[in-house]
Amino acid sequence: MMRFRALITVLSIVAVACSTGGSAATTTATTTTTPATTLTTSTPSVAPTLVPNTEDLVLADGSTLGPAPVVPSGPLDPQTAADLDLVFGTVTTGVDIDALTRLGQSGDARVAWLLADLLRFFQRGEVFETAIDSFGQLTGTTVEGGSVWRVVTDRLIAWDLPEPPGYVEWKRIPFEFIEPGWEPFFADPGSEVDWRHLSWGGVLMDDRPLEAVTEPCPQGCIAALDDPAVTDAAGGDWYPDERVVFGVVVGGEARAYPKNIMEIHEMVNDTLGGRRIGLPYCTLCGSAQAYLTDSVPAGFETLELRTSGLLTRSNKVMFDLHTFSMFDTFLGTAVTGPLHEVGFTLEPVSVVTSTWADWKAAHPGTTIVAEDGGLGRTYALDPLGDRDSDGPIFPIGDVDPRLPVQQQVLGVEAPDGTPIAFAVDAARRSIDAGEKVELAGVVVFSDGAGLIAQLEDGTPVTSHQAFWFAWSQFHSDTLVWTPLG
Helix, strand or coil: CHHHHHHHHHHCCCCCCCCCCCCCCCCCCCCCCCCCCEEEECCCCCCCCCCCCCCCCEECCCCECCCCCCCCCCCCCHHHHHHHHHHHHCCCCCCCHHHHHHHHCCCCHHHHHHHHHHHHHCCCHHHHHHHHHHHHHHHCEEEECCCHHHHHHHHHHHHCCCCCCCHHHHHHHHHHHHCHHHHHHHCCCCCCCCCCCEEECCCCCCCCCHHHCCCCCHHHCCCCEECCCEEECHHHHHCCCCCEEEEEEECCEEEEEEHHHHHHHCEEEEEECCEEEEEEEEHHHCEECEEECCCCCCCCCCCCEEEEEEEECCEEEEEECCCCCEEECCCCEECCHHHHHCCCECEEECCEEEEHHHHHHHCCCCEEECCCCCCCCCCCCCCCCCCCCCCCCCCCCEECCCCCCCCEEEEEECCCCCEEEEEHHHHHHHHHCCCCEEECCEEEEEECCEEEEEECCCCEECEEEEEHHHHHHHCCCCEECCCCC
């Protein structure tokens, strides 16, 4: 089994979910630049029962999607179900190629979701080639070159094809083989997870016991930083003034979380202003967030947030160590486990993306995480470089063309729940020019080099920055502020 685990790892895209770091012992993943992938569409040969109108949808590379394949409804054909059992029942020891070939001949395009899942783990060889051929037959598409798994999954998400009946029971097999710790997530029949969108980010889950916070994550997981050591602003001279920090204020106490440390740990559990907070950071969607983790339902203890190693539409998925409840990180909503059963959603706290110089000037009493994080380790100042500057590296589906995919926006929810996106660069220019930046009763102001949101009467409104693709896919009905002139 260990030999096949190594084989699966070699055949996978070992791209770290949101970081190339982790603990000092974490193996650094490599990212390979691949040529552009082309996908052409022909007419599938299945009886039409559902034809979504998707031809005008836009993908991250700027191309339009094209027509969706038609799909049947109802239960799977018994032979198709049997072939899925053959393919996934032996996926950890060797895929049944004949059964995989027959899936392409089944005429049920819903099965393409499971073929895409296979392509996440098999990047070359006979399984890879057969899965591509079968995918083409089912969807009427031809894929050539590039990151095949990302391309086909982008299109499946954008087409919004239904998954086949019993989908999660087949999908979970290779995922749980890679990381047995994911079993409670897949086993929750009442979950709100859209399993079609769930993918592997290339690392395993961080489920270390709380007393072992200084120990490295096993097998390349991303280790949360719990209760980091901090220093005052003067002691923060180790961090260059022009570098980015994520600033948080709770109960009148301000703290800066340096971007380089956040890129390595991606999750911090801390005490600020007398409250416990959790700060997930996903570089893939350019989003640092903060939640109060001591505001929990009766019968639950303060949460300790961890990185799962899973993604949903290029956004990291987190979980609570005590209950193993999985969360939609972007929205703070529990989607599996005991906390989902009680309908729990984390209470958000604003995060200001600023430079260290401007943050400490605006908040002279601030503290900042110590240079070694309190762990006695060394952090590179720019561990990821420009990895996430050229567009999403994991599947996201279609995009909202109103703003560039990687445009940083300040995301806000108005008092009536209306989501609003303010393009950060344009908002800063307008503020510097003395213009009012306002939409739907929400006004944006400067805070250091960052932005904060308030109502007209000065009431704070929770906000955080993110790439436009991330904000818009989780808030599809968002308003977009447009500068004057």
